[in-house]
Amino acid sequence: MPSRTSDADLYTRAQRLASVAVRYADRADAERVLSPAVTEGIVDAGFARLFVPTRWGGDAGSAADLLGALDVLSQGCTSTAWCASVIAGAGRMGAFLPEEGQRELWAAGADTPVVGALMPRGSATAVTGGWRVTGEWDFTSAVGFSAWALVCARLPQAGGGQVPWFFALPRRDYQVADTWSSFGMRGTASDTLLADNVFVPAHRGFARQDMIEGRCVGSDARCHTAPLRLLSGLLFGAPALGAARAALRVRTADTGGPQDGADRRLCLSLARAVIAVDAAGLLLARAARVADAPRATELELARTPADCAYAVEQLVDVVEDLMRSVGSATQLAGHPLQRIWRDVHSLSGHVALDFDPVGDAYGALLADPVDGLCSP
Numbered sequence: 001m002p003s004r005t006s007d008a009d010l011y012t013r014a015q016r017l018a019s020v021a022v023r024y025a026d027r028a029d030a031e032r033v034l035s036p037a038v039t040e041g042i043v044d045a046g047f048a049r050l051f052v053p054t055r056w057g058g059d060a061g062s063a064a065d066l067l068g069a070l071d072v073l074s075q076g077c078t079s080t081a082w083c084a085s086v087i088a089g090a091g092r093m094g095a096f097l098p099e100e101g102q103r104e105l106w107a108a109g110a111d112t113p114v115v116g117a118l119m120p121r122g123s124a125t126a127v128t129g130g131w132r133v134t135g136e137w138d139f140t141s142a143v144g145f146s147a148w149a150l151v152c153a154r155l156p157q158a159g160g161g162q163v164p165w166f167f168a169l170p171r172r173d174y175q176v177a178d179t180w181s182s183f184g185m186r187g188t189a190s191d192t193l194l195a196d197n198v199f200v201p202a203h204r205g206f207a208r209q210d211m212i213e214g215r216c217v218g219s220d221a222r223c224h225t226a227p228l229r230l231l232s233g234l235l236f237g238a239p240a241l242g243a244a245r246a247a248l249r250v251r252t253a254d255t256g257g258p259q260d261g262a263d264r265r266l267c268l269s270l271a272r273a274v275i276a277v278d279a280a281g282l283l284l285a286r287a288a289r290v291a292d293a294p295r296a297t298e299l300e301l302a303r304t305p306a307d308c309a310y311a312v313e314q315l316v317d318v319v320e321d322l323m324r325s326v327g328s329a330t331q332l333a334g335h336p337l338q339r340i341w342r343d344v345h346s347l348s349g350h351v352a353l354d355f356d357p358v359g360d361a362y363g364a365l366l367a368d369p370v371d372g373l374c375s376p
Helices: 007-031 036-045 063-074 078-096 099-105 208-213 232-254 264-292 298-326 336-347 355-366
Strands: 114-127 130-140 148-156 162-170 175-177 191-201 205-207
Touching: 007 036, 007 063, 007 078, 007 336, 036 078, 063 078, 063 232, 063 264, 078 099, 078 114, 078 148, 078 162, 078 208, 078 232, 078 336, 099 162, 114 162, 114 191, 130 148, 130 162, 148 191, 162 191, 162 208, 205 208, 232 264, 232 298, 232 336, 264 298, 298 336, 298 355
Parallel strands: 114 148
Antiparallel strands: 114 130, 130 191, 148 162, 162 205, 175 191
8 A cells, every 4th residue: 555645646646547547448348347456556546545534644635636636547537537536535424433433444544445325225223332224325336346335324313204324334244236237437336235234333323414514523624624515526527527638639539630721620629629628627626726725605615516517517518529520430339439428428417416406506696686796
């Protein structure tokens, strides 16, 4: 395992991993799982430790660190970047466990790969000393090479009703069902995690609302105190940025390189595509700066998820246009642009990247005569 990484180390290691991941990208797409050389590379690059608190040997890194590393990594393989991002995000979630739970989670070191099953698709029953947890969590990316999982389940309340809690499970306490058969992001192996009446001690659980609001335990690092809405769009949207850059590279290579008298329509379309990708990158970079700042305004809290969702929409449109511009050649199996096209369309379906709800919330603030666009 690597020693504690600096900002430059993470980016450099992500570049190196991208050169490996691109060689295995077609195989990952065909076999629906990343190669061990790639999964080991995700951990070795420092993604698992990126958001782990420093007292456990982690980096307590920044959103800007993550965005830069995912940008370069996804130029090699979108599925690899996605898995790297969810591993980093789940590492952040561990900071909301009680102190004893954190100590157990990272007993083997900050490079422990943790995954998150985010939707409350399980049930928890209080028992002496903790809970019994049962459930099935599909779409659990990277679960196949995880050492721990944080699963969300509904916990009954004494006064009635249920609230979602997260529970930390070691690898011995859950199984993986091979259920991932998507048209895109196939290498993420986002299979189903299964837990059957597993005992979870009290120090390995926390309320989901604490993570949403940034009420962590024992850390004042911004990556732990930032509300989730400042980070989720970046975690799930950033891989689309490098994927679009890779699509541009493939499309440019198909032109045969610089030529005198190149088709004017092609030149214009490439110029528009590059500008659109750069603009999306600027939106994501602004979102990262807001996430890393000591505090965020109400407007920034609403704008950041909208920025990320809109940026991904634009990136999908760019790849779509590039795909159409090549013609029927991209329909052939194994064409790299086809894989990227499938990946970004699949990626954009994540609930965190749905523009309508976050756009509504942002637009409502913009329309406010006191705080919005018309305010002094």
